[in-house]
Amino acid sequence: MKKNILLLVFGCFTIIGFSQDILYGIRAGVNVSNLDFKPDPTFSNQHRNGFVFGGFVDYGITEKFSVLLELQYSAEGANADALKADYIQMPILARFGFGDKLKLGVGPMASLKTWENKDTFSTFTYALVGGVEYMITDELFIDSRVHYGLIDILDDDTTTIEATNMTFQFGIGLKI
Numbered sequence: 001m002k003k004n005i006l007l008l009v010f011g012c013f014t015i016i017g018f019s020q021d022i023l024y025g026i027r028a029g030v031n032v033s034n035l036d037f038k039p040d041p042t043f044s045n046q047h048r049n050g051f052v053f054g055g056f057v058d059y060g061i062t063e064k065f066s067v068l069l070e071l072q073y074s075a076e077g078a079n080a081d082a083l084k085a086d087y088i089q090m091p092i093l094a095r096f097g098f099g100d101k102l103k104l105g106v107g108p109m110a111s112l113k114t115w116e117n118k119d120t121f122s123t124f125t126y127a128l129v130g131g132v133e134y135m136i137t138d139e140l141f142i143d144s145r146v147h148y149g150l151i152d153i154l155d156d157d158t159t160t161i162e163a164t165n166m167t168f169q170f171g172i173g174l175k176i
Contacts, residue, residue, distance in 0.1 A: 021060030027143070028053040029171025033076040035083055035153070035163040048084060050075025052169055058095075068093040068105060073114075076147075076167050085121060085153065085165065087111040091129045103133040109147060122153050127165065139176075145169040 031050040054072025061067065070091050077085030089112075093105035111125045131145030149164035 021058075021066075023058040023060070023175050024056070025058070025173055025175040026053075026055050027070070027072070027171050027173035029143075029169050031074060031076055031167050031169050033078075033165060033167035035078045035085075036149075036166055038162045039160075045083075046079040048075070048077050048079045050077075050086075052171065054089075056173075058175070064097040066095045066097075066103075068095055074111075074167070074169075076165055086114045087125075088114055091147075093129060093131070095133075101135045103135075104131070105133070106130045122151070125153050125165070126150055131169075139174055141173050141175070143169075143171045143173065145171070 029052050034047040052074040056070040059067045072089050074089050075086050077083050091109035093107040095103045095105035097103050109127045109129045127147045127149045129147050133141050133143040135141045147167040152162040154163050
């Protein structure tokens, strides 16, 4: 684990050193999320509408490629109180530009839990993120993302049920 963190930090500093443009900004939006259970649950599993907000740094490598590093708070999980899952998240997106207004991004995301159900859920999760961003002006943008959890978020070894997060985000942001 220490080796992976060291490689991530080294990679981030390498990107910073070779970056041509560095942009900062803020982003906020809404989440539509749910938990995918295996096997299917015997109870009603309804989606949760939540929110997301945070800040980002966008490192421009070339005119058409950048790396976005973000720190955000995100309300996710399912609608039942026992299944609500709030996180501090760090997505890292490799972004490819198509023209002046459109960018597509993909990458990993690490998440730390912040909610009350401390004994039921794992402290650390990770997911894949994909999204699209459209620039309205030079500073204002809208975006849409999907997060798909890669590991079981339930921390209970006594059950055979597994759950992963799946979240759709719709956001608006401002580059400073």
